Amino acid sequence: MTNPFLLKLSTLAAVGDEDARFVEDLCRERRTVAAGSDLIEQGDRPEHVKIIFSGLACRYKLLSEGERQIMAFLVPGDICDLHIAVLGVMDHSIGVNGEAEVATIARDEVAEIVNHRPVLASALLKANLVDLAVLREWIVNNGRRAAYARIAHLLWELYLRHAVVGMVGNNQFFLPLTQRDLADATGLSYVHVSRTLTRLKEEGVIEWDRKRLTITDPEALRAISGFEPDYLHRLGDGTGPDGVSAT
């Protein structure tokens, strides 16, 4: 199964064959978007629901002085605001970090799921809960952890989330982020992010070469991050393809 969206849903509910086919069919309309472009901008009233298939995207806001704060990353399989499509104006933007592949779903197809496919609907609901939990964890991370642990925690989160959708091999995955992106996600300066990453590399915890991140010592990274098990609600039992455990 190479469809990360289906893969993710399968970890959240017991998706049957018929539902699986439906999901596969849903995602038929895909397109590639260029690195750095926005999927949705603040103020938009999105008409369609979008799903990330490959690459990385992020929710962000720009402040008046030009600072940017990233509030979430979207990894393959993630959905850009299921419900806002039904009612609201975006209060933030979603941009892609590297080149990304995105599927677009029409509203009435979402309605079809909600009304006639209870298993999928429940999976979507759970996915939504996980997003919320991740959001709360970011507040904890950015509010109460020092730079070293904060960055470790973010990398660990991204590692686990990529693992769940089968994007990790040999403790290694594609992460098209700049250090400025990391800084904007953690509320640090990019200079300090650079120093901190250097330290993580020196201590043999990670390697990061041209957008491929390798977790050389997963257990060390987890320990440094102060990662608390369970906040991802046992997303996929917390177990990735490499036997990565969230606990």
Added chain:
Amino acid sequence: MTNPFLLKLSTLAAVGDEDARFVEDLCRERRTVAAGSDLIEQGDRPEHVKIIFSGLACRYKLLSEGERQIMAFLVPGDICDLHIAVLGVMDHSIGVNGEAEVATIARDEVAEIVNHRPVLASALLKANLVDLAVLREWIVNNGRRAAYARIAHLLWELYLRHAVVGMVGNNQFFLPLTQRDLADATGLSYVHVSRTLTRLKEEGVIEWDRKRLTITDPEALRAISGFEPDYLHRLGDGTGPDGVSAT
């Protein structure tokens, strides 16, 4: 109308008389909980949905070293996790800050709303969206604003949210928080919170005497906070009883 929950729903959808009566009836079962106690604890599988009627509550997590991070405040009219009651384990706790009055709703009553009362259901959905937006704004606030603006922003948010549910009079409202609570919400130390509040008082922006907060100069507070209009999704048009505008 003195029911803050109904008041809040009314600002989010056009609640008719019959729905209003239903809501009033929903909330009949109320109880008072003592200051400092927990409504829900991390690890619980809540059976009921709870609504704050008076007082203040907060979502929080404790870290291993004993630090606490508050991730959200719940003001009168707010709901403690509508959907988690249906499926999950709490990954955080909810505690009350002062003495609070809380209504309890059974699951099947929630189901009744979702299945048979579309107007209320839509209001609940929007309330959920607003909660999400507030959560995101906290990340921005704690990540990118300096202490002075950060605290101003939090106070401004609490001011607006209290105004929406009719709890503000003469730019004044009851806020049973300690400075430590503020520190745990903003990710600052309580010593620095004390200094910053002193500064806000000295500059004539606020007064805070035994749990009553007065916004002496609302426009100044808004300016200091760098508050961006609209992130509350025009919650109640952003207009409180005192003509407070969110824009």
Added chain:
DNA sequence: CGCAGTGTTGACACCGTTCAACCCTAGTGG
């Protein structure tokens, strides 16, 4: 009265920011 929780203030240390210079790499165009 004494106590515990809360708030205030000062001194000092330190983590992280800012500013600046420099390097490396990939991409572009001649």
Added chain:
DNA sequence: CCACTAGGGTTGAACGGTGTCAACACTGCG
């Protein structure tokens, strides 16, 4: 093939916002 450029990353030095430690004041309460 090379020169040039722009973006990204690294490193050093100095500054400053915020944390930490500590002492003390105030308040409400048993």
